[in-house]
Each structure stands twice: as C-alpha cells, then as structure tokens.
Amino acid sequence: MRESQYRGPEPRLGVTFDECGDGSITWHQPVGDQFIGPGGRFATGGLAVLVDSGLGAENHRRRPSGMWTVTTELRIDLVSPPREGSTGLGVRTDHLGGDGRVLTTRGEVVDDDDEVVAAALVKSMEFSIGVDPDEFDDEPPWPSLLAPGTLPEVLCLTLDKRDDGPGGTRAVEAVIAPEPALANPLGNLHGGVFAAVAEIAGAAVFPHEREVSSSSLEVHYIRQVPLAEPVTVRAEVVHDGRSWGIARAATLDERGRVCAVASVTVYGQG
Template structure:
C-alpha cells in the first residue's frame, strides 16, 4: 500500500549536512518527496552525498506522514549503485515514496535518476516513529557543497578503516550524527579494502543503526572481508563512537567496476 503524503508541512527540514553536500529543492511531489543532489567534486564524498540524499528524501516523506508529536528515526538504510560512479550528470534527482506506514513507522523506497531519466541508484529505508525532541539550536552557516568531511580512510592487514575526526560538524537538526554520513563512513572503510584489491567498487550498502554516537570524540568504521573474489566481494563493517561503543553495523558488496553486472 502506498501512503499519500500531504502538503501539511511543505517546507523541507533540510539541515546543514544536506546543504554542505549539495541536496537542494526538496519538495512534495508524485505522492512522496523529491530532491536534487548537486554531485560533489571530491570523489570520496560521492557515496556519502548519495546516502545523505536518500536518507533525507525518504525521511522527509515519513516526517510529513508522522503522527503529531512524533519524529521519524531511520533504523535501516540500503543503497544500491546501479551505474558506476562517477556519473556524467552534475545534478541527479531522487524520488521517494512510502510503501507501508502505520503509527509505529514503515518502509520506503527511493530512485535516483539522471537527466535522461535513467535510474542510477535505488535506496530503501525502515523507519520508526519516536517522541519528538527539541532541535539542537540554530544551524551553522552553510558550507560549500564540496566542503571536506575530514575523513581519513586506509587499509592495513586486509582490514579497512575510516575515521571522522569532527562528527559534531555533520550532525542533523537534533544534534545526532546524520544517518547518511554514518553510511558514507562505513562505505569509505570498505572502499579502502576494494581499492587495495583494485578490481571492485561499491555496488551495495546496507546499514543498520543501533544507537546514537556519544558526543565528544571521533567516530570510526572498521571493514572486515567476508569474501573477496574476482567478480564480487562482501565486507562486514562496524561503526563505533569515541567511547568504543558500537553504533552501526553494515554490509558492503563490491562488484567489478561497480554497478549491477556480475
């Protein structure tokens, strides 16, 4: 069942993270939510920006359908890259819709398309509704779309690692590290392993959010290979906060040259 989204709050709750990574023009449309991403020039931010776009536009659809006094919290986010990056389009569009929803939460999907209408990526999410809380205060000024995430990623002994040194700069309106940024950090750790192999690029990313990161320290992701073959590879990734507490767990699949081809 598709749940229509009303225009009771047509204003997009686009935060500083979305603005920094180039998400613009979020609006109601087609029974769901639509937005545009201006692709960052920095290669290491493209998957991060894609994850932020998907998390934002699907989250907005659920936000507009939320019961009074409730907030939509992402519990799972999956992204499939169908066309290998980098894409030729400088701007891509995302269209999200809710497939099922009740007072507890629901499941939604998103398609990312280029200027010719070709589907470049798809995404899905599971969200739950929780009691709304006050925002984190005024948003800082927007940085340019290519503002550096300040992430360090590397691989050693077959394990990929990524570290976001200043997560407080990439929080959402509620002071929590943006779910799309968390997804991007796990992908960067996995991509460090794929880069050493040289044949594989990220084609699928599935993140499960366990808890919010505690403030005050860097967040880290560690990617461990489950399988690295000639045509595809699978990695399991854990994301931890500065206290060492596990906050996210993810599965990342890489395929030869990315995309859907075996």
C-alpha cells in the same frame, strides 16, 4: 521567507530541496568531486545523505503528531554511476506505509536524463524526543554550501589501513572528525554520513589494484552516535572472491556496543 540556519551535511554535500505547491518535496544534488572516493572511483556512499534525507523526509511527513522519526535501516543498490556529463541528481519516492511504529519509503535516484542511478529504501521508527518536534519542521529550504574536495575530504575523514598479515583480517579504520556540519538536527552523527563513511571504508579494504565498484550498501542503525569526539568506523573483509567481495563496517560506543553496522558489496575483477 526567513533565511535557513541549518548547516548540516546536506548543504555541505550540495543536497538541497524545494517545496512544491502540492505539498510534495523535490530533492537535488549536483554531480561533482563529492562523489569521488579513494583511488578516484565513483563512491556510492556519495548518494547516502541524499537518500537518507529524501526518503526519510517522506516517512517523517507521515509520522503521528508530536512524534519524531529516526532512520533505522537504509539500503542503496547502485544500478550505474551517473552518465558522463550529468550535472545533477534527484529522487523519486514511493511511500509504502507504516504499522504504527515503523514507516517505509522506497525510491530511486535519477540523473538529469531521468535515468535510474540507484534503487533505495529507508525505514524510520517513530519516537518521542521530549520537545515539540514541529519546531524543526519550520526550517525553510537551505542554500547549497557544497564544500570543495572529494568525498573523504568533505566528510573530514582519514583512513588507516591495517593488515594483520597472511591469514589475518585485512581492515580499514575510518575516523570522522567531530565537525558540527556532519551532525543531524539533534546533534548526533547524521545517519547518511555514517552510511557514506561505511561505504568508503568497506570498499577500501579491497586491494587498490582491483577495480572495484560498490554494488550495494545496507545499513542498520542501532544507537545514536555522539559527535562530541572523533568517530571511528572499522571495516573488515567478509568475502574477497575473484569477481566480487563483501565487507562489514561498524562503529562502537565507549562501552563497546555496536551503534551502527553496514554491509558493503563490491564487484570487480581481483
């Protein structure tokens, strides 16, 4: 088998896949520093590339001939962080079908004891890209190229906290460096990377003295996000209650149009 040339965010985060004899695909991700967010907390965003790739692949495999698929919606609901000592994660998928335009797969992220870590759902839209999409499907399984560091470091991310004062909007701007390894096969920002960054920024808008854990992450992808220049994801508080909070994160294009938007829900005592 020829060696894979793919150098995207999946191998950078340690996400790999294997093709089984029955045609199914299994996905794997080690548990390590790439799940650590600011402040040392477990970052739900570390699951986003695994979910986008694993569930999205099930949709992609069922697309009509000559068509490509792109994620339009992604949702992750954290059940519980991986148990202490867990070394790896996988995904169980359940393809729900499609309506001739949109395909839907739900699934679960499980640890090495087969205990559920998170529930997830990915919707993918079918479209034509003007070239033969099957050439991308010939890519053999890639090796893990797990980059060292925490999740913000692996995603080449810098965070800038902004506080507009009493009564103002507390916000965080996360800037993604234009690292080619964070792109999808078409050269745009990988959807799982945006989801991961949105979760990091969304959780970071809440005070660090508050012990927060991300409960859910819901993303809508509207337009492609070019990666030729740094990409800014801005997160703002929607609700900051005593026991839980909600943040909204989005990235805009040069014309001020929303390209992707996410809702991040956290639980934890204020």
